[in-house]
Amino acid sequence: MTAEGATVSVFRNATSVDDARLLEEHARRVGDAALDFVLDRFANLASARVVVAADQTPAEVAANVRNLATLLAVSAGVDVDVDTNPKILLDP
Numbered sequence: 001m002t003a004e005g006a007t008v009s010v011f012r013n014a015t016s017v018d019d020a021r022l023l024e025e026h027a028r029r030v031g032d033a034a035l036d037f038v039l040d041r042f043a044n045l046a047s048a049r050v051v052v053a054a055d056q057t058p059a060e061v062a063a064n065v066r067n068l069a070t071l072l073a074v075s076a077g078v079d080v081d082v083d084t085n086p087k088i089l090l091d092p
Helices: 019-041 058-075
Strands: none
Touching: 019 058
């Protein structure tokens, strides 16, 4: 699925990635592209910031995961119950 919501079929070149690394490579490429798209789309929304750092507390990691999940859902057009975390979509 493209960023615009269109469904497309993609066939890989048999020599591009060996089968043993296919899952890992797909996760890296698609995950990076999806994350970059979402973070770029909401870059001007301070309350939607997602921070990744080695020294985060479990609560900070959980808050970032919640923010990212909400941003992914909104990007996909899914209705989100913001009552559980209303600051995610409202910039102070």
